[in-house]
Amino acid sequence: MNLDFGNEYEDFRNEVKAxxxxxxxxxxxxxxxxxxxxxxxxxxxxxxxxxxxxxxVLIDKGYHVRHIPKEYxxxxxxLDIVKxxxxxxxxxxxxxxxxxxxQGIDFLVPTLMEMGTEEQRQKYIRPxxxxxxxxxxxxxxxxxxxxxxxxxxxxxxxxDEWIINGQKIWTSTAKYAQMMFCLVRTEPNAxxxxxxxxxxxxxxxxxxxxxxxxxxxxxxxxNEVFFTDVRIPAENIVGKRGQGWLVANKTLVHERGSxxxxxxxxxxxxxxxxxxxxxxxxxxxxxxxxVYRDRLMKIQGKILALKSHGLRLLSGRLNKGQDLxxxxxxxxxxxxxxxxxLESLAIDAMGEIGTLYENSPHLRDNGGWQYAYMYYxxxxxxxxxxxxxxxxxxxxxxxLPKEPKIQGV
Amino acid sequence: MYFxxxxxxxxxxxxxxxxxxxxxxxxxxxxYRTGENKVLTKTVYNGLNELGLxxxxxPEAFGGLGLDSLFAISVSESLGKGVAPYPFIGSFLxxxxxxxQLGNESQKEKYLPGIATGENRFGVxxxxxxxxxxxxxxEYSKQRLNGSSLFVMDDxxxxxxxxVDSDAGVHIIDASNVNLERVHLNTVDVTSFVxxxxxxxxxxxxxxxxxDNIEIVNQAIDLGxxxxxxxxxxxxxxxxxxxxxxxxxxxxxxxxxxxxxAVKHMCAQMAxxxxxCYSLVxxxxxxxxxxxxxxxxxxxxxxxxLSEVGASIAxxxxxxxxxxxxxxxxxxxxxxxxxxxxxxxxxxxxLLREEAAKAQGI
Numbered sequence: 001m002n003l004d005f006g007n008e009y010e011d012f013r014n015e016v017k018a019x020x021x022x023x024x025x026x027x028x029x030x031x032x033x034x035x036x037x038x039x040x041x042x043x044x045x046x047x048x049x050x051x052x053x054x055x056x057v058l059i060d061k062g063y064h065v066r067h068i069p070k071e072y073x074x075x076x077x078x079l080d081i082v083k084x085x086x087x088x089x090x091x092x093x094x095x096x097x098x099x100x101x102x103q104g105i106d107f108l109v110p111t112l113m114e115m116g117t118e119e120q121r122q123k124y125i126r127p128x129x130x131x132x133x134x135x136x137x138x139x140x141x142x143x144x145x146x147x148x149x150x151x152x153x154x155x156x157x158x159x160d161e162w163i164i165n166g167q168k169i170w171t172s173t174a175k176y177a178q179m180m181f182c183l184v185r186t187e188p189n190a191x192x193x194x195x196x197x198x199x200x201x202x203x204x205x206x207x208x209x210x211x212x213x214x215x216x217x218x219x220x221x222x223n224e225v226f227f228t229d230v231r232i233p234a235e236n237i238v239g240k241r242g243q244g245w246l247v248a249n250k251t252l253v254h255e256r257g258s259x260x261x262x263x264x265x266x267x268x269x270x271x272x273x274x275x276x277x278x279x280x281x282x283x284x285x286x287x288x289x290x291v292y293r294d295r296l297m298k299i300q301g302k303i304l305a306l307k308s309h310g311l312r313l314l315s316g317r318l319n320k321g322q323d324l325x326x327x328x329x330x331x332x333x334x335x336x337x338x339x340x341x342l343e344s345l346a347i348d349a350m351g352e353i354g355t356l357y358e359n360s361p362h363l364r365d366n367g368g369w370q371y372a373y374m375y376y377x378x379x380x381x382x383x384x385x386x387x388x389x390x391x392x393x394x395x396x397x398x399x400l401p402k403e404p405k406i407q408g409v
Numbered sequence: 410m411y412f413x414x415x416x417x418x419x420x421x422x423x424x425x426x427x428x429x430x431x432x433x434x435x436x437x438x439x440x441y442r443t444g445e446n447k448v449l450t451k452t453v454y455n456g457l458n459e460l461g462l463x464x465x466x467x468p469e470a471f472g473g474l475g476l477d478s479l480f481a482i483s484v485s486e487s488l489g490k491g492v493a494p495y496p497f498i499g500s501f502l503x504x505x506x507x508x509x510q511l512g513n514e515s516q517k518e519k520y521l522p523g524i525a526t527g528e529n530r531f532g533v534x535x536x537x538x539x540x541x542x543x544x545x546x547x548e549y550s551k552q553r554l555n556g557s558s559l560f561v562m563d564d565x566x567x568x569x570x571x572x573v574d575s576d577a578g579v580h581i582i583d584a585s586n587v588n589l590e591r592v593h594l595n596t597v598d599v600t601s602f603v604x605x606x607x608x609x610x611x612x613x614x615x616x617x618x619x620x621d622n623i624e625i626v627n628q629a630i631d632l633g634x635x636x637x638x639x640x641x642x643x644x645x646x647x648x649x650x651x652x653x654x655x656x657x658x659x660x661x662x663x664x665x666x667x668x669x670x671a672v673k674h675m676c677a678q679m680a681x682x683x684x685x686c687y688s689l690v691x692x693x694x695x696x697x698x699x700x701x702x703x704x705x706x707x708x709x710x711x712x713x714x715l716s717e718v719g720a721s722i723a724x725x726x727x728x729x730x731x732x733x734x735x736x737x738x739x740x741x742x743x744x745x746x747x748x749x750x751x752x753x754x755x756x757x758x759x760l761l762r763e764e765a766a767k768a769q770g771i
Contacts, residue, residue: 001411001412001414001415001479001691001695002410003410003695003699005410006410273771293762294759294762294763296766297713297762297763297765297771298714298762300765301710301711301713301714301765302685304707304714305686305714306685308688308692309688310688311412312412312413312688312691314410314412315410315411315412315413319411322413327687330680333677333681334681334682334685387670389677389681390670390673390674390677390681391670391674391677393677393680393681394673394674394676394680397677398676398677398680399653399657400657400667400668400672400673400676401657401664401665401667401668402668403670404664
């Protein structure tokens with residue numbers, strides 16, 4: 001056991017610290033992603049910068065997309081997980097926003113790096129990194145949710161064009177997006193997992209209609225996307241025909257791992273502690289009421305477990321020979337269920353106040369707690385439901401037998 | 410940076426696991442419980458001491474291995490996995506820790522080498538500091554110990570007892586003292602040994618080296634808590650492993666029951682709850698030696714959390730086994746009961762969460 005990264009990283013940490021000091025109090029505007037507001041809203045920002053400018057500053061310094069080669073617009077550094085951890089840690093300490101990710105940068109770019117052609121990398125990676133192209137993900141369909149591989153949106157190769165017909169759902173950022181990476185059934189006669197291709201679709205192509213989908217938070221964070229005879233060039237395919245499931249699974253693994261970030265959970269927990277100290281019922285702070293304290297401590301126990309688990313997973317990436325297959329699989333299930341438990345306690349701590357919403361008087365934190373309470377229920381479902389996660393854990397992690405297939409399906 | 414058990418620690422765990430699989434079988438436990446097997450605890454005691462367990466944390470200067478908390482905690486995990494009827498946490502963790510930290514040189518010389526060889530066997534009485542109740546209390550005045558202590562840990566064939574009074578004074582008495590009464594307590598867990606000690610004006614040897622006693626005693630209790638958490642971790646892992654094996658073998662409705670989602674999801678939930686517990690316990694053990702500012706909170710939370718996860722797995726794993734899980738024949742209940750006892754020793758989870766809250770000013 002050794003929790004030091006070693007002296008060779010101290011210089012790098014100092015460099016990052018100096019940068020954070022320089023940009024202390026920055027307010028980044030124009031982001032599509034409502035990532036946590038990191039500055040006190042009452043405090044006048046010292047520096048204001050548009051999100052695209054900020055993104056460029058970070059990429060130039062090597063504090064974002066560090067290991068993407070220079071020729072594609074990245075920093076061109078070596079893949080160094082420790083440096084990434086140091087950047088995240090120091091930015092988090094100084095409350096400075098990290099670079100913008102999203103579906104293009106987090107999912108499409110790694111996919112192209114691994115499976116894309118040279119032309120595709122040249123064409124798509126740079127605009128994605130600099131936020132000139134916002135990407136959305138076209139996976140789920142109304143009849144293909146947990147059983148994603150049964151998706152039916154159809155792609156036919158006619159001459160040198162794919163003609164696409166069908167519908168996608170749960171497509172976040174589709175209304176702003178310039179591009180979509182999309183799973184389409186191109187081989188209708190092949191077994192379902194082998195009949196899918198991974199296509200890249202410009203969102204301004206005629207025949208695409210985006211309809212906002214209002215969810216239970218009353219936000220339209222998601223969309224439905226309809227395709228009617230949408231024509232795109234034949235070369236807009238990643239991997240070969242029928243390989244789309246394989247290509248997509250590379251990024252799904254990534255998505256599930258990213259949902260259980262312990263640092264975010266710890267910040268949220270600290271906020272909950274403050275809420276419970278400031279809410280006073282019948283003259284007693286909520287945090288001084290034993291039952292609520294106990295619930296809070298239970299959640300802290302789980303967060304400490306997740307935080308330590310994060311160290312174990314990091315260690316597994318830095319050192320060969322630690323078997324972390326099962327340890328990785330449980331993160332999505334554990335992280336989302338726990339986050340929901342945390343948000344639930346916040347609602348109960350406020351009592352009736354917890355039910356207020358939409359600019360009501362007496363609202364706390366702009367309604368953020370009630371919003372999060374619902375939003376994180378959505379995350380239990382999205383990206384593979386808890387039940388699907390349990391199937392994966394039990395079959396691939398614990399080696400339990402698959403459920404017998406029903407004849408003809 | 411490396412977070413986890415070292416190869417050496419894992420290798421050591423494997424030797425313990427192997428020894429316990431060979432010697433502490435369900436049949437052996439059953440025969441021990443019914444009195445047919447009278448040598449099991451002796452076999453286990455000698456075998457594990459031969460592997461080095463009695464000398465594990467005793468400093469090298471006193472004939473021990475001088476290993477750290479993480480090493481000790483990884484051993485405790487294995488002992489839980491194999492439901493070892495072996496006095497580890499009291500006799501070979503807390504006792505040598507307190508004697509080393511609070512004893513003067515001649516006291517260390519007198520007791521530690523004998524602990525390392527397994528000749529000195531200490532029962533440990535902590536109920537004045539944690540778990541004091543109307544059934545028991547100790548008074549130490551005019552150099553005499555009076556009263557009684559409950560849930561004395563590791564009271565099996567003891568040569569000595571180590572008793573902590575309400576001022577955190579630490580006393581050693583000889584097990585043969587005529588003014589000492591010893592009452593065995595039957596708990597659900599026949600593989601652990603707890604007792605009540607009654608002191609009738611006993612003159613004691615007081616550990617004395619001018620340290621801040623309460624600080625050290627609290628550290629010893631925290632070390633014990635993490636070791637209990639690790640013991641539960643091992644026991645829960647064994648129950649999960651048995652559940653998975655059973656779910657693959659047992660057939661109903663013409664299928665392995667492990668192919669039903671109802672059963673799969675029980676197993677997946679157990680694994681998901683348990684997997685982060687390894688990291689929690691390791692981190693807590695690491696904090697004991699290297700991050701003193703976090704160790705008390707980590708000890709409370711690790712034991713509280715493992716107690717909850719352990720109880721849930723003990724229940725779920727029994728359910729996965731159906732009616733067989735409820736039988737004495739299968740013997741799953743030995744692990745169930747070990748988890749049940751660990752949960753209450755040195756502070757139940759509810760009490761520990763309150764202690765954790767207070768410790769961080771909440």
